[in-house]
Amino acid sequence: MAVRDILILPDKRLRLESKPVAKVDAATRKLVEDMFETMYDAPGIGLAAIQIGEPKRIVTMDLAKKDEPREPQVFINPELVSTSGDKNIHEEGCLSIPEYYEEVERPARVLVRYLDLDGKLHEIEAEGLLATCIQHEIDHLNGVLFIDHISKLKRDRVIKKFTKAAKLGKPAIKSTAD
Ligand code: NI
Numbered sequence: 001m002a003v004r005d006i007l008i009l010p011d012k013r014l015r016l017e018s019k020p021v022a023k024v025d026a027a028t029r030k031l032v033e034d035m036f037e038t039m040y041d042a043p044g045i046g047l048a049a050i051q052i053g054e055p056k057r058i059v060t061m062d063l064a065k066k067d068e069p070r071e072p073q074v075f076i077n078p079e080l081v082s083t084s085g086d087k088n089i090h091e092e093g094c095l096s097i098p099e100y101y102e103e104v105e106r107p108a109r110v111l112v113r114y115l116d117l118d119g120k121l122h123e124i125e126a127e128g129l130l131a132t133c134i135q136h137e138i139d140h141l142n143g144v145l146f147i148d149h150i151s152k153l154k155r156d157r158v159i160k161k162f163t164k165a166a167k168l169g170k171p172a173i174k175s176t177a178d
Contacts, residue, residue, distance in 0.1 A: 001033045003041045004052040009097045009162040015143040018055040020077045024119035032074055032117065035060040044095045046133045048140030051096050059137040063129055078114040078138055081123065083107035090132040092146045100158055104149045106135050
């Protein structure tokens with residue numbers, strides 16, 4: 001297992017469309033282990049494989065509260081089967097856009113189909129934080145970031161800030177604190 005580097009905005013790889021996992025095998029399980037280790041180390045509640053530079057349709061998640069036991073969840077080739085007409089607004093953040101948070105409106109409930117680590121097919125109905133998180137992560141698999149769901153003005157501002165920070169060779173988080 002290894003903690004891997006997380007790609008940060010404006011890294012172009014974050015815009016790649018990830019490929020489905022053809023077979024859930026030992027290499028898949030190894031990648032999932034790295035994803036969990038990286039996600040817990042960050043720390044974050046969700047991670048898509050592309051965020052560590054692997055364009056594969058794999059998502060790891062743990063929505064347990066800080067003082068609760070870990071609840072690791074893996075979604076391989078996750079798909080939104082259906083989405084509710086009613087919407088929810090949640091504040092979102094992303095390990096690839098550190099220390100930036102903004103409210104995003106998404107369908108309140110979604111039906112998700114995915115494979116587990118044994119390659120077994122599952123379908124779950126998600127609502128609340130799980131619904132927000134799984135939609136955020138599936139977006140990553142399609143090269144979409146949560147800032148694509150906010151106003152162009154705010155998006156341009158955050159992209160500009162991170163692009164400038166990348167050019168200076170330091171994380172954008174530091175430049176706000178300075
Ligand atoms: Ni994210």
